[in-house]
Amino acid sequence: MSKIGLIGCGHISETYFRSQNYFNNINIVACADINIEAANKCAQEYNIEAKSVDELLADGEIDVVLNLTNPTSHYETIKKTLLSNKHSYCEKPLSISFEQGKELFDVANEKNLYLGNAPDTFLGGGGQLTKQIIDSGEVGEIKLGNFIFAFPGVQSWHPNPEPWFQEGGGPVLDMGPYFFTMLVNLLGSAKSVRAQATTVSEYREIGEGPKKGNKFKVEIPTSYMVVIEFNNKTKIQGFISFDVINHQRNHMEFYGTKGSIIGPDPNMFGGPILVSLREGGEWKEHSTENMKLGKTNIFNQSGRSNEAPTNANYRGVGLSEMIYSIENNKKHRCNGELALHVLDIIDSTILAAKTSKQTKMRTSCEKPRYFSEEEISSLIKS
Ligand SMILES: NC(=O)c1ccc[n+]([C@@H]2O[C@H](COP(=O)([O-])OP(=O)(O)OC[C@H]3O[C@@H](n4cnc5c(N)ncnc54)[C@H](O)[C@@H]3O)[C@@H](O)[C@H]2O)c1
Structure with a gap:
């Protein structure tokens, strides 16, 4: 089963952790946040591993990144995800400008990676x-x-x-x-x-x-x-x-x-x-x-x-x-x-x-x- 690394341990993360109870293939194994305390709290609450963003992206076991950062961080985080050869699923919106979104779309296509985005x-x-x-x-x-x-x-x-x-x-x-x-x-x-x-x-x-x-x-x-x-x-x-x-x-x-x-x-x-x-x-x-x-x-x-x-x-x-x-x-x-x-x-x-x-x-x-x-x-x- 795919292993998911979550980046951005804020308000909406609770909803995604709950989704593991509904769906048979959502398996969040690690989390990261620029705010280390937020990542540690989340890891403890859901019994998973807290990592730095770079550690999470370097983890060869993780194949999908669930990006729950703030909209102004979506572009940078999705780009890093794709460049780490991982599939990306991000909260809405894809990015805050069309040009950035188009670049992400092109990178995903070039690398043959899935680019997924809320809303669902x-x-x-x-x-x-x-x-x-x-x-x-x-x-x-x-x-x-x-x-x-x-x-x-x-x-x-x-x-x-x-x-x-x-x-x-x-x-x-x-x-x-x-x-x-x-x-x-x-x-x-x-x-x-x-x-x-x-x-x-x-x-x-x-x-x-x-x-x-x-x-x-x-x-x-x-x-x-x-x-x-x-x-x-x-x-x-x-x-x-x-x-x-x-x-x-x-x-x-x-x-x-x-x-x-x-x-x-x-x-x-x-x-x-x-x-x-x-x-x-x-x-x-x-x-x-x-x-x-x-x-x-x-x-x-x-x-x-x-x-x-x-x-x-x-x-x-x-x-x-x-x-x-x-x-x-x-x-x-x-x-x-x-x-x-x-x-x-x-x-x-x-x-x-x-x-x-x-x-x-x-x-x-x-x-x-x-x-x-x-x-x-x-x-x-x-
Ligand atoms: N809160 C909601 O009800 C809700 C509902 C639907 C969608 N969303 C979407 O979900 C996303 C997150 O919303 P939220 O309300 O959970 O925000 P939030 O501010 O509560 O949490 C965002 C988290 O991301 C972290 N973060 C920001 N930039 C980062 C980066 N570059 N690297 C690592 N971590 C970073 C922040 O430290 C914070 O902990 C947004 O895109 C928002 O549009 C939120």
Whole structure:
């Protein structure tokens, strides 16, 4: 079985250690962090070996690196991983700039190594059921739609919120990956984007921790309004914001020629999905509770990871599917082509807002294949 070395022992690592209980091929044997204390604590908690980053990368027994470092460290850590001849699976986004992402994609291809990237939430029951309904033709051809991610930002509870409000942070890099990957899963690749952005407050105040009460400067836009045109001609309007106290909109809605469909929260794995085929008509609910990666499995959130109190969270399935693909010589679903295209949408959105110009994508990718319950069965622990 593949041996995984984990780099970056922060908040989200708990979720990946938990994924070893769900999937039969996730085997984390060592961990590393620039913060040695964090690595030691993690090693002790999960009974694995703590190493320095260089030691971990030099370890010939480890063939896959799970990269859970901060987004600004993804490029450097993925590059080192690939140059150490190891497959890489990284948290979102692939990198913070398109050029860096393209370089990583090229290095992985040259070295014939797997480049995998989160998010894998589109592989969940919600994303797959929505895909199935759309592909069945029940709501006709999807022509239009919209999505929203909006909350007040992390400054009220995160002790170190500054990176979210500096270059390399912001709502599009942070939450865009979930929405854009889900859209590509449902509609295929994007063609172009238009966007406008704004910064609502010049300063934010830290609400928790040793720096409580300190104000810091907001250096980048905190709200984006976007219109993405897909290669299949569908137009999707989106709003991604760190400036909204509360709202009641659905995460994603799609409008087809025969009906409408309310999609899932692309940050999570479950449903339900709602379909209506008549103006003013009822909304038929499609549950994901009987789906392997849609069933609620979190009943009490730990407070350490990004989860609603009750939900389906099977983060790690993308890594599991990549390892299965390595072993069976297949193309994995959370692949570099998809991650680079999603990074292209992110980068193009930020550029389109800066220049007030429609921005064309530089890349394309295959629409991800449906992930059947049978395929999922071969990854799940019985
Ligand atoms: N926290 C969440 O809810 C959440 C959810 C989904 C995805 N993510 C993604 O997971 C990643 C990590 O997020 P987090 O919340 O766990 O962050 P975090 O800040 O809690 O942890 C990151 C860890 O990486 C270490 N690190 C940074 N640069 C490094 C380097 N060059 N080499 C070795 N170690 C390094 C840091 O010391 C830290 O311990 C990010 O890419 C984020 O986008 C986080």
